[in-house]
Amino acid sequence: MLKLHYNLEKVSMGLVAAIIVAASIGGIVEIAPLFTIDETVELPDDLRPHTPLELAGREIYIREGCYACHSQMVRSLADEIDRYGPYSLASESAYDHPMLWGSKRTGPDLARLGGKYSDAWHVAHLIDPRSVVPVSIMPSYPWLTRPLDTDLLSDSLATLARLGVPYDDGMIASAAADALAQSRPDSAAMDGFQERYGERPAARAFDGDPSRLTEMDALVAYLQSLGTLTDAPFRTQAEDSR
Amino acid sequence: MIETLSVPERRTGTILAILLALMGLAMAAAARHGVMSAHGFMALGLGLGLAFRLGGGLYESEPPKDRMHRYYDAPTRFGIVMTLVWAMIGMGVGVWVAALLYWPEATPPWPATCFGRLRPVHTTGIIFGFGGNALIATSFHVLQRTSRARMADNLSPWVVLIGYNLFCAWAITGYLMGSTQSKEYAEAEWYADLWLVVIWVTYFALYIRTLARRNEPHIYVANWYYLAFILVVAMLHIVNNLALPVRLTVAESFPVWSGVQDAMVQWWYGHNAVAFFLTAGFLGMLYYFLPVRSGRPIWSYRLSIVSFWGITFFYIWVGSHHLHYTALPYWAQTLGMTFSVMLLVPSWASAGNAIATLNGAWHKVRDDATLRFMFVAAVFYGLSTFEGSFLAIRPVNSLSHYTDWTVGHVHSGTLGWVAMIVFGAIYTLVPQLGGKKDMASPRAVEWHFWLAVTGTLVYVVSMWNAGITQGLMWRAYDANGALSYSFVQSVQAMAPYYLLRTIGGGLFLTGAAICAWNCRATMRGAAGQATDRPLVAQAAE
Amino acid sequence: MRNPTDPRNLPGADPHTGNRKIDPVTGYDTTGHDWGGITELNTAFPKIVIWALVLTFLYSVVSWILLPAWPTGRDYTRGLLGLDQGEEAIKGFNDLSDRRQDWLSRFSGDDFDALRADAALMAAAMPAAARLFSDNCAACHGTLGQGGPGFPVLSDDTWLWSGDPEEIAMTIRHGINADDPDTRYAEMPPFDWMERPDRIALAEFVADLPNGPADFESSAGTLFSENCGSCHGETGAGGLEIGAPSLTDRAMIYGQYPEAVMLTLRHGRHGVMPAWTGRLSEAEINLLALYVAQLGQHGGGPR
Numbered sequence A: 001m002l003k004l005h006y007n008l009e010k011v012s013m014g015l016v017a018a019i020i021v022a023a024s025i026g027g028i029v030e031i032a033p034l035f036t037i038d039e040t041v042e043l044p045d046d047l048r049p050h051t052p053l054e055l056a057g058r059e060i061y062i063r064e065g066c067y068a069c070h071s072q073m074v075r076s077l078a079d080e081i082d083r084y085g086p087y088s089l090a091s092e093s094a095y096d097h098p099m100l101w102g103s104k105r106t107g108p109d110l111a112r113l114g115g116k117y118s119d120a121w122h123v124a125h126l127i128d129p130r131s132v133v134p135v136s137i138m139p140s141y142p143w144l145t146r147p148l149d150t151d152l153l154s155d156s157l158a159t160l161a162r163l164g165v166p167y168d169d170g171m172i173a174s175a176a177a178d179a180l181a182q183s184r185p186d187s188a189a190m191d192g193f194q195e196r197y198g199e200r201p202a203a204r205a206f207d208g209d210p211s212r213l214t215e216m217d218a219l220v221a222y223l224q225s226l227g228t229l230t231d232a233p234f235r236t237q238a239e240d241s242r
Numbered sequence B: 001m002i003e004t005l006s007v008p009e010r011r012t013g014t015i016l017a018i019l020l021a022l023m024g025l026a027m028a029a030a031a032r033h034g035v036m037s038a039h040g041f042m043a044l045g046l047g048l049g050l051a052f053r054l055g056g057g058l059y060e061s062e063p064p065k066d067r068m069h070r071y072y073d074a075p076t077r078f079g080i081v082m083t084l085v086w087a088m089i090g091m092g093v094g095v096w097v098a099a100l101l102y103w104p105e106a107t108p109p110w111p112a113t114c115f116g117r118l119r120p121v122h123t124t125g126i127i128f129g130f131g132g133n134a135l136i137a138t139s140f141h142v143l144q145r146t147s148r149a150r151m152a153d154n155l156s157p158w159v160v161l162i163g164y165n166l167f168c169a170w171a172i173t174g175y176l177m178g179s180t181q182s183k184e185y186a187e188a189e190w191y192a193d194l195w196l197v198v199i200w201v202t203y204f205a206l207y208i209r210t211l212a213r214r215n216e217p218h219i220y221v222a223n224w225y226y227l228a229f230i231l232v233v234a235m236l237h238i239v240n241n242l243a244l245p246v247r248l249t250v251a252e253s254f255p256v257w258s259g260v261q262d263a264m265v266q267w268w269y270g271h272n273a274v275a276f277f278l279t280a281g282f283l284g285m286l287y288y289f290l291p292v293r294s295g296r297p298i299w300s301y302r303l304s305i306v307s308f309w310g311i312t313f314f315y316i317w318v319g320s321h322h323l324h325y326t327a328l329p330y331w332a333q334t335l336g337m338t339f340s341v342m343l344l345v346p347s348w349a350s351a352g353n354a355i356a357t358l359n360g361a362w363h364k365v366r367d368d369a370t371l372r373f374m375f376v377a378a379v380f381y382g383l384s385t386f387e388g389s390f391l392a393i394r395p396v397n398s399l400s401h402y403t404d405w406t407v408g409h410v411h412s413g414t415l416g417w418v419a420m421i422v423f424g425a426i427y428t429l430v431p432q433l434g435g436k437k438d439m440a441s442p443r444a445v446e447w448h449f450w451l452a453v454t455g456t457l458v459y460v461v462s463m464w465n466a467g468i469t470q471g472l473m474w475r476a477y478d479a480n481g482a483l484s485y486s487f488v489q490s491v492q493a494m495a496p497y498y499l500l501r502t503i504g505g506g507l508f509l510t511g512a513a514i515c516a517w518n519c520r521a522t523m524r525g526a527a528g529q530a531t532d533r534p535l536v537a538q539a540a541e
Numbered sequence C: 001m002r003n004p005t006d007p008r009n010l011p012g013a014d015p016h017t018g019n020r021k022i023d024p025v026t027g028y029d030t031t032g033h034d035w036g037g038i039t040e041l042n043t044a045f046p047k048i049v050i051w052a053l054v055l056t057f058l059y060s061v062v063s064w065i066l067l068p069a070w071p072t073g074r075d076y077t078r079g080l081l082g083l084d085q086g087e088e089a090i091k092g093f094n095d096l097s098d099r100r101q102d103w104l105s106r107f108s109g110d111d112f113d114a115l116r117a118d119a120a121l122m123a124a125a126m127p128a129a130a131r132l133f134s135d136n137c138a139a140c141h142g143t144l145g146q147g148g149p150g151f152p153v154l155s156d157d158t159w160l161w162s163g164d165p166e167e168i169a170m171t172i173r174h175g176i177n178a179d180d181p182d183t184r185y186a187e188m189p190p191f192d193w194m195e196r197p198d199r200i201a202l203a204e205f206v207a208d209l210p211n212g213p214a215d216f217e218s219s220a221g222t223l224f225s226e227n228c229g230s231c232h233g234e235t236g237a238g239g240l241e242i243g244a245p246s247l248t249d250r251a252m253i254y255g256q257y258p259e260a261v262m263l264t265l266r267h268g269r270h271g272v273m274p275a276w277t278g279r280l281s282e283a284e285i286n287l288l289a290l291y292v293a294q295l296g297q298h299g300g301g302p303r
């Protein structure tokens, strides 16, 4: 062995090849099976992708770095189930490019956030967290009241569709209109929106002002969608409890 | 830089600079507005600046004819300067974000300066800016010295360093303007990722070409580590950053991976960014500067072999320890946990080898703050890898994950190990590069040492307390089987620790600032040549 | 073939003179290589490293045998213990639920008076209620139920609906104006049709109500009686249990100043209290209802 190495360390490309081999095995063994073992991700029938407005909100969540303080992954631990709700399933983030599981909980987990608070609370909290939670150390995001740029939405949906997220051509074509419709439920575009996305996604003036489509609309719509894309975690929990 | 290049090299350099400017122009023109156009203008400005400098000085006096028989240290000097610049940026932002967690009201009401955008500025600025420049700069030095050969050519070191710093600048200005892929330690957008691939290939080619010119048949251990750093980081970077741009003219993209596979790829990358960026490369640094400074031979060649291959092979498996109890399948977690435990052995073997190398030089450790930096680095390397393997055990991780314990572990590794070894290397290198005997102020080195050690201890101990408190509060149950604390109570409990951490970080930053000043004072004036022995020309392979 | 581990053949021998360089400190020779002054010792491989490798490897093998570990293509080894982390977690959660069962289950029924009378039970339960309140309700209603702009005070004794635990439980279960088929409905209609001077007068009148006896014969008072009394009560004291708040206490939800009332009159109000069925169990909801009812009695909560 020593002799072998003694010779190897005289040949730079040999060393290079050996390093590549040694450093490839682990990754291959751990990553490849995640695509081949079926039970890794079991897509539930009721899983829906994000609507264009929620997707825009997700991009804002990413842009502002909320993931630096908030996880979206309830671990399989009794106390986390107790505090946050059913533990997270792999299928829940199957359409998430990238996933936002997070690695630090400076603030609480958000995986089960949808429906927990009202839109008005989110708006107040995002503009000034300390106005509602005096001891909060979360930053304020007062600039989120600016208009939402929907220019990229169609292309975003198209890109995700190429990666396997179930957006059809109609959804791609009317992404910007659908974003507007979801924040202005009384408008005429609402029918088209519901035709494409069904009744489940909440459609409201999320920022409280139906006359303007703002970044706040998008972010709050996204926050309200967290944990509501499928009921699978609740079903799994109910089955296992029995 | 220019005085070390020949006229043909200046000409090629000018052409490359013009190409860079054209690329920038094309980006700016295609994107028209937004982050990508700002980045285009940055490249345009840099390219034009370089082109004017090189083209304008095309016929200035040429370097001495015998330059190919000397080591090429100008790029190293530039890399060290950039290391110190990024240290100030990265650590300055680190202290600032630490302060924000104690004093959130201090956040100015504009987007670029809120915590979520600044945190990746800190991590990228410090890991890639500070760490990366230190690695590249020292690797150039170590490679030439341990090969007894001059760099294979005179332009590629500049391409690597300048191109790499452009990547860092693109990355952090991108975050400030709101463009990020959100993948930890790989947040830069798609075109910056591509740019880094180009730079990295140049770096690898330069490394391997120079190695081929070496005058000692055996490749020294430091170079094994630098090679592993270059190769594996390339592999990780490419796979983790695979993404489809939303449009070719915007700084927005979607990673090809999603959900659980994305999580695994991300932490396969993320952990090995730790392993091959923050560890392998710096072990290379340790393996060179420790024996040089202490004047001692490496304690055990055989141990070096086992540690190197152990580290290279085991590390790659352990990324899944970042995903314990998550939706990642249990089997992958078990592998991550067990390989992390086995990884402790080669890690401690490296630390032990370094410390044993100091046998016979303990009096120097006592007297020489520079050597003490390296000694403390080796100790913290041992500490943080022990802690890491411990945290990787599932039940321990159930307590520590998501808490500030992780942050404490991170900084025992990065402050105690990475930054300390960099300072040790800098204090060895800078006088040598400047043709001086010692740093301008040896007393300042002593001050820096104690500030760094105190800062690290205050930081790390406060975060251990914070993390364990947090973890225990989240899972505390009262006698009646009900959760004892609400989440915000745990937030409130963090306040004193966050304050202490800010103070510890401030001490560390002060030390680094003293270092930067001292290096400037040492480098100023004397444009001396390194006094190492000249080369004998002959190829090894 | 030369045996490289045989000391006589060790590469430590100087390639030119044949002499080995012995390091005076450790007594070992060097490998004979010299990289710009750096040398390496030929120290024997420390046994302890081998032992450590063996030990950690054994730990790993045992783990691999017991736990899910190695992928096998389309499947993976399940491990002798047959563990599934999801099931483990639920089991742990069920254990916790069992521990709470003896007192928490008593809250599943709705005999609130009996529950309230049981001092020992309440003492055991109130810390849990306080934690639940802090994690779920305090964001809106404040840690002590003191409310906040847009969110009603729960620690006083005027109620939108009622201070009865039954009614409070109903509110928590289904929310107000919430996304729930059985939610309570309460809307303050906009009075944007009203002339602006009238609105201003009315706003000043309402903002002044808490300050003492008001003149309902004045023009603003008449406007009030005609338009608002039906919901907020003749004197504006609320208490009709239809979700319309008292306007005479000092705990106005949206602020006790004319500008806030103007906004209310112009746009109406449609405050949303989320529904908690699904998120909290029936027993937890009842527990919270009692807790909130107590907040009202003690004006600040038991803690």
Ligand code: HEM
Binding pocket: A068, A103, A104, A106, B091, B092, B094, B095, B096, B097, B098, B099, B119, B122, B123, B126, B127, B131, B404, B406, B407, B410, B411, B414, B415, B418, B419, B501, B502, B504, B505, B506, B508, B509
């Ligand atoms: C002046 C000294 C420093 C201070 C005050 C500081 C402060 C911080 C703070 C406040 C965070 C965010 C923690 C959180 O989100 O709760 C952080 C994260 C981080 N820092 Fe530093 N830092 C310093 C130096 C360094 C150095 C020298 C390095 C690397 C060489 C480094 C690497 C990191 C990394 C990798 C993270 C991310 C940790 C994670 O995601 O868990 N830091 N630092």
Ligand code: HEM
Binding pocket: A103, B184, B270, B274, B278, B279, B318, B321, B322, B323, B340, B341, B343, B344, B347, B381, B384, B385, B386, B387, B388, B389, B390, B391, B392, B393, B397, B400, B401, B402, B406, B409, B410, B413, B414, B417, B418
């Ligand atoms: C044997 C060696 C090591 C092992 C097994 C190890 C293991 C771990 C574990 C288990 C975590 C916590 C993951 C979590 O719960 O989120 C972690 C986080 C981390 N470690 Fe280590 N560690 C080792 C050495 C190091 C060293 C030497 C450094 C730095 C120089 C380092 C830097 C980090 C960073 C930056 C993170 C934070 C990642 C993130 O969440 O953003 N580790 N490590």
Ligand SMILES: [Ca+2]
Binding pocket: A183, A205, A206, A207, A208, A209, A210, A211, A212, A213, A214, A217
């Ligand atoms: Ca709106």
Ligand SMILES: [Ca+2]
Binding pocket: B181, B183, B186, B187, B188, B189, B190, B193, B241
């Ligand atoms: Ca990237």
Ligand SMILES: [Cu+2]
Binding pocket: B270, B271, B274, B318, B319, B321, B322
């Ligand atoms: Cu790790």
